[in-house]
Amino acid sequence: MYDLLAGVRVLDVSLLAPDMLAMNLADLGADVIKIEAPPYGDHARVIPGRIREGAPSSNHLRWNRGKRSLLLNLKNAQGVQIFLELAKKADVVVEGLRAGTMARFGVGYDVVRQVNPKIVFCSISGTGQTGPYVHLGMHGAGLDSIAGGVSVAFREDGRPFVGQHIAFGTRVGPLYAAFAVAAALVKAARTGEGSYIDVAQTDAAAFAEVDRQFHLLNTGVELPGDLYRNAVRNQCYRTRDSNYILFQAFEHKFWVNFCLAIERPDLVARGGDQTDVSANALNMAMGDEALRAELAEIMATRTQREWIDFFIAHNIPGAPINSLTQAMEDPHFKARDNIYVQEHPTAGPIRMLSTPIKVPGQQFDVRPAPDAGEHTDEVLGELLGFDDATLTRLKAERVIGSSQQHATRVE
Numbered sequence: 001m002y003d004l005l006a007g008v009r010v011l012d013v014s015l016l017a018p019d020m021l022a023m024n025l026a027d028l029g030a031d032v033i034k035i036e037a038p039p040y041g042d043h044a045r046v047i048p049g050r051i052r053e054g055a056p057s058s059n060h061l062r063w064n065r066g067k068r069s070l071l072l073n074l075k076n077a078q079g080v081q082i083f084l085e086l087a088k089k090a091d092v093v094v095e096g097l098r099a100g101t102m103a104r105f106g107v108g109y110d111v112v113r114q115v116n117p118k119i120v121f122c123s124i125s126g127t128g129q130t131g132p133y134v135h136l137g138m139h140g141a142g143l144d145s146i147a148g149g150v151s152v153a154f155r156e157d158g159r160p161f162v163g164q165h166i167a168f169g170t171r172v173g174p175l176y177a178a179f180a181v182a183a184a185l186v187k188a189a190r191t192g193e194g195s196y197i198d199v200a201q202t203d204a205a206a207f208a209e210v211d212r213q214f215h216l217l218n219t220g221v222e223l224p225g226d227l228y229r230n231a232v233r234n235q236c237y238r239t240r241d242s243n244y245i246l247f248q249a250f251e252h253k254f255w256v257n258f259c260l261a262i263e264r265p266d267l268v269a270r271g272g273d274q275t276d277v278s279a280n281a282l283n284m285a286m287g288d289e290a291l292r293a294e295l296a297e298i299m300a301t302r303t304q305r306e307w308i309d310f311f312i313a314h315n316i317p318g319a320p321i322n323s324l325t326q327a328m329e330d331p332h333f334k335a336r337d338n339i340y341v342q343e344h345p346t347a348g349p350i351r352m353l354s355t356p357i358k359v360p361g362q363q364f365d366v367r368p369a370p371d372a373g374e375h376t377d378e379v380l381g382e383l384l385g386f387d388d389a390t391l392t393r394l395k396a397e398r399v400i401g402s403s404q405q406h407a408t409r410v411e
Contacts, residue, residue, distance in 0.1 A: 001365045005030035011086055014096025016044055019063035019123045020174035022094050026066025026366055027355045033379055034064060038071040038401030041372025055347035062352060066366030071373035071401030076106040078399045079373035087112045092181055095123040099134045109196045119194040120184040124177045128200030143169030147205035175202030226307050232292045233271060236321060237299035245307050248317040253279040261299060261314040314324035344368040371403040
């Protein structure tokens with residue numbers, strides 16, 4: 001288990017994709033306590049998509065790994081008081097709900113900082129805490145749609161549908177939020193002052209297209225999505241084994257390396273505009289279809305693996321173009337220990353991506369995603385000293401819940 005955030009305690013009040021903020025913190029060693037509403041908790045457990053019968057949803061297995069679960073009723077005055085007692089002992093509170101939800105419960109930032117001035121309170125939601133869309137509900141594709149990342153495609157009968165796109169908002173938003181939380185923890189340690197952080201996943205989705213957005217904002221021109229359609233020295237080529245490589249020798253020095261390595265010095269002067277041939281000059285030989293055809297023939301003489309080895313040996317930029325299946329089997333990907341095998345009590349052994357963050361000398365390992373309320377007694381006994389009689393009374397009054405309730409629901 002990583003120790004980068006060891007000793008940091010996080011109260012996570014999130015649903016669905018915002019769960020990934022605290023997941024990122026748990027991956028780095030934070031003690032994340034997921035606060036869930038009794039009796040069933042986060043419905044991420046039961047939404048469609050299971051790897052096998054009897055297992056929780058795949059989303060829950062990913063998003064809530066590394067966390068402890070406490071079922072606590074924040075619509076109850078006693079539940080609010082318990083939350084504030086926990087907040088006194090926490091370093092971070094995550095609000096992964098619609099804007100203002102925690103404040104309506106009576107545990108918003110203004111209240112929490114009264115009991116813990118050093119608290120880092122991060123609200124992550126679809127559209128953030130300000131703006132005309134603040135109360136507009138949406139899911140993943142909607143976040144990217146606002147940011148200009150969803151295209152409209154058409155079926156054969158002319159009906160429009162959501163085109164293929166990468167879900168940036170739900171992935172990138174929690175990463176920015178985790179980065180901000182870590183920075184705020186440094187500030188709190190330095191100054192004793194907490195922070196409030198507002199992260200909108202729509203903003204993160206827009207920033208994922210920062211290159212095209214920057215060009216648009218400063219020229220008024222929207223670059224096409226297929227900008228490299230006619231590029232030659234930054235292009236896809238088919239290999240002898242019917243795979244593909246991405247050839248990227250668009251800096252002059254690398255183009256020279258390539259031409260000399262394949263013993264074709266005559267190609268150097270055919271690599272596009274020669275008015276600037278300084279070492280780092282960029283030139284993709286846009287629209288040179290004759291050169292593109294010749295390169296296609298050359299690339300077809302070796303396998304994908306042979307070309308990658310050739311690129312490494314001769315200092316030429318390029319990469320294999322993998323399918324998702326090929327990516328999981330790529331030797332470099334596997335050598336980086338990106339596949340993590342975890343034993344889950346109900347799902348059994350599951351394979352998932354670990355984390356892109358590697359810490360030499362430490363092994364990535366996190367607890368399995370919890371059952372709803374699995375750690376209720378443990379957390380309240382450990383942090384607040386509640387005895388069995390108190391826990392029994394609070395369950396009877398429906399202030400807290402237990403894991404058995406959710407287990408019955410799933411079965």
